[in-house]
Amino acid sequence: xxxxxxxxxxxxxxxxxxxxxxxxxxxxxxxxxxxxxxxxxxxxxxxxxxxxxxxxxxxxxxxxxxxxxxxxxxxxxxxxxxxxxxxxxxxxxxxxxxxxxxxxxxxxxxxxxxxxxxxxxxxxxxxxxxxxxxxxxxxxxxxxxxxxxxxxxxxxxxxxxxxxxxxxxxxxxxxxxxxxxxxxxxxxxxxxxxxxxxxxxxxxxxxxxxxxxxxxxxxxxxxxxxxxxxxxxxxxxxxxxxxxxxxxxxxxxxxxxxxxxxxxxxxxxxxxxxxxxxxxxxxxxxxxxxxxxxxxxxxxxxxxx
Ligand code: NDP
Numbered sequence: 001x002x003x004x005x006x007x008x009x010x011x012x013x014x015x016x017x018x019x020x021x022x023x024x025x026x027x028x029x030x031x032x033x034x035x036x037x038x039x040x041x042x043x044x045x046x047x048x049x050x051x052x053x054x055x056x057x058x059x060x061x062x063x064x065x066x067x068x069x070x071x072x073x074x075x076x077x078x079x080x081x082x083x084x085x086x087x088x089x090x091x092x093x094x095x096x097x098x099x100x101x102x103x104x105x106x107x108x109x110x111x112x113x114x115x116x117x118x119x120x121x122x123x124x125x126x127x128x129x130x131x132x133x134x135x136x137x138x139x140x141x142x143x144x145x146x147x148x149x150x151x152x153x154x155x156x157x158x159x160x161x162x163x164x165x166x167x168x169x170x171x172x173x174x175x176x177x178x179x180x181x182x183x184x185x186x187x188x189x190x191x192x193x194x195x196x197x198x199x200x201x202x203x204x205x206x207x208x209x210x211x212x213x214x215x216x217x218x219x220x221x222x223x224x225x226x227x228x229x230x231x232x233x234x235x236x237x238x239x240x241x242x243x244x245x246x247x248x249x250x251x252x253x254x255x256x257x258x259x260x261x262x263x264x265x266x267x268x269x270x271x272x273x274x275x276x277x278x279x280x281x282x283x284x285x286x287x288x289x290x291x292x293x294x295x296x297x298x299x300x301x302x303x304x305x
Pocket of ligand 1: 010060061149150153
C-alpha cells in the first residue's frame, strides 16, 4: 500500500504522518520537497508526482487557509484550493487511486441553527469558501473514488491556535472579549487524522460505490468562540495556570465587534450522522480533545516566556 500525502507540515498533515503510517508506505510532501513536487501552485508538477509515485491513495491536507488574506489574493487561493484538487482528482482517477481531501463549513452561508447536512445547499460567504467549494466540485466530477471531509474550527497542539492565544491574553489582561454569535465545534487535527486513517482503510478494503462522497467530520457538541475561551481558561486554572482573566471575565461580543475582510458563517454546526452511520464512528465531544490538547501544551506554557 502506497499513500501520497500533500501538506505534511500543516496541522492536519502533521498528524496524518502519524496516523497513516500503519497503513503502508507514506510519501509525505510539502511545497519545499526536493525529490517530488509537492507545491500545489505547480499544477503540472503535482500531476507528474502522482504519475511517478502511482499511489493507492492520495491524501491532500494542503490548502490556502489564510481566510482573510484570500479576499485580496483570490487568484492564488483559487489555484491551490480549486485547480490543484481538480488536477489531483484527474491524476488519482487515471491511477485508479482514492483521493481523500478536506473541505470546510465555510462552503455554507451560516444561516439558521440546524446542523448542516452534506446535501444541504451551499452558499459560501468568502473567497476561501468559494474556492474550497469549487475544489470539492472538481474532485467529485473528475475522480470516482473520492472522499471529501468537511470539517470546522481545527486546532492542534503544534503551532499557534485559538486556545494558546486565549491563554496568553488571559495571562496579560483581567478581561477578554470574545465572539459569541458563531456556533460550531472545535475539532482536533489528531481526531481528523485518525478518522481519515480509518476511512481510508475501509475504502481501500471495500467496494468503492458504497463509501465515496462527502462527509462532515467534527467533534460532537457545539459552542461559540466565547464558550470555547471560557472552557480553555477553566481547564488551565484547574491545571494550576496563573491567569489574570477567569471564565467569568470573558465578555461576550457579536461578530460585528471584530470586523474582518472575510465574512464568517454564524452557524457552523455540522451533522456527522452520515459519517457515523457509514463508518460506525462515535465522535467524542469537543471538550475531550481540547482538554487533552491543553494538557499536552501545559508544560510549554508553564516554562518562562
Ligand atoms: P494549515 O494551514 O495548518 O495547513 C495547510 C498546509 O498547506 C500548510 O502546511 C501550508 O504550507 C500548505 N500549503 C499552502 N500552500 C501550499 C502550496 N502551494 N503547496 C503545498 N502546500 C501548501 O491547515 P489545516 O491543517 O488546519 O487544514 C487542513 C485542511 O482542513 C484544509 O483543507 C483546510 O481548508 C481544512 N479546514 C481547516 C480548518 C481550520 O480551522 N484550520 C477548518 C475547516 C477546514 P505552508 O505552511 O508552507 O504555507
